[in-house]
Amino acid sequence: MIVRRIITAIKKQDWLLVSIDLTVLVVGIFLGLQVSEWNDNRKDRKEETQYLSRLHDDIVDSINQNNSRIEFMERQDNYTRTMLDDLSNCHLPTENELIFTNGLFTMGKILPAVFSRTTMDELNSTGKSLVIQNIELRKALSKHSVYIDEAVDIDSKLLLRTMPHVVEIDKKITFNLQQSRIGNEDIEPGEIIYDFQTLCTDLAFSQSISLIRAYTYDELARVHLAIEQQQALKVMIEAELEKFQ
Numbered sequence: 185m186i187v188r189r190i191i192t193a194i195k196k197q198d199w200l201l202v203s204i205d206l207t208v209l210v211v212g213i214f215l216g217l218q219v220s221e222w223n224d225n226r227k228d229r230k231e232e233t234q235y236l237s238r239l240h241d242d243i244v245d246s247i248n249q250n251n252s253r254i255e256f257m258e259r260q261d262n263y264t265r266t267m268l269d270d271l272s273n274c275h276l277p278t279e280n281e282l283i284f285t286n287g288l289f290t291m292g293k294i295l296p297a298v299f300s301r302t303t304m305d306e307l308n309s310t311g312k313s314l315v316i317q318n319i320e321l322r323k324a325l326s327k328h329s330v331y332i333d334e335a336v337d338i339d340s341k342l343l344l345r346t347m348p349h350v351v352e353i354d355k356k357i358t359f360n361l362q363q364s365r366i367g368n369e370d371i372e373p374g375e376i377i378y379d380f381q382t383l384c385t386d387l388a389f390s391q392s393i394s395l396i397r398a399y400t401y402d403e404l405a406r407v408h409l410a411i412e413q414q415q416a417l418k419v420m421i422e423a424e425l426e427k428f429q
Contacts, residue, residue, distance in 0.1 A: 232315050233428045235303060239316075239325070240421045242300040243414050250411045253295040257404050263287030264397040271393075274384035281373045288357055288376050289365070292350035292396050294403045296339040297410035299332040321420045328413045335406050346399050349392035356382075356389060 267287045270276050276284060304325060307313045316322050358377040365371055383389050 229428065231312075232317060233425065235307060235312070235315060236421055236425050238303040240418065240425065242303050243418045243421065245300045246298055247411055247414050247418065249298045249300075250407050250414070253297070254404060254407050254411075256290075256293075256295060257400050257407075260287070260290045260293070261397060261400060261404075263290065264393055264400075268390060268393060268397075270380075271384045271390045274381070276380045276384075282370070284380075285373045285376050286370055287393075288353065288378070289371050291353055291393070292346050294339075294342065294346060294400055295407070296403060297332060297335055297407040299328065299410065299414070301329065304329065316424075318420070318424055321417075321424060324413075324417055324420060328410075328417060331413065332410065335410070338406070339403070342399055342402060346396055349395050352388060352392040353396075356386065 263283055264287055266280055266283045270280055270284065307315070313322060316325075356378065359375070360377050361371065361375050
């Protein structure tokens with residue numbers, strides 16, 4: 185309608201009407217584009233909020249898992265400290281039998297840092313990573329992913345160094361488990377059979393325990409660093425989510 189009016193006005197050389205109608209047309213197009221852009225931005229921000237919430241859940245899950253891993257490896261360290269003291273003294277007090285048995289059961293079970301990357305993988309695979317507007321957050325997420333990948337590579341090399349010592353220990357004990365167990369479950373004395381007096385005079389046995397303990401410290405340091413990075417990511421994500429409240 186307005187275009188037809190402009191054409192008619194031009195034919196009549198009614199330049200005032202032409203200028204008015206052109207102005208109305210331009211303003212209308214501009215407002216339409218602005219509304220369309222506003223709607224697109226609103227959709228993008230809604231999508232960003234959803235992804236940020238999911239990233240937050242992934243980070244919290246990662247932190248919880250890594251805290252559990254630290255708890256397990258620190259308990260393992262307490263076992264090995266007592267074990268080495270008892271072996272050095274060549275005396276196993278009755279109250280330490282449970283510790284010694286469970287120390288043998290968990291020996292060498294080193295748990296690497298984890299990072300739940302379900303949401304990040306989806307963002308990258310769908311090409312939507314830029315929906316996260318905060319550049320520093322995107323960089324931090326990418327940097328942490330690189331750290332975890334590098335840690336996995338180190339863990340595989342650490343495993344190669346650890347396994348011979350685990351074998352050295354396992355060949356001198358007999359497992360007598362009565363049912364399936366997972367690493368964080370206690371077992372009872374008698375479920376692993378060993379001759380303590382023989383073990384306490386076996387230097388290679390004690391050395392293997394001390395080396396596994398040292399390797400566990402390496403892993404603990406990496407998991408602690410992973411948690412530090414994940415805590416920082418959590419704070420950054422929460423700050424972004426607050427912008428949308």
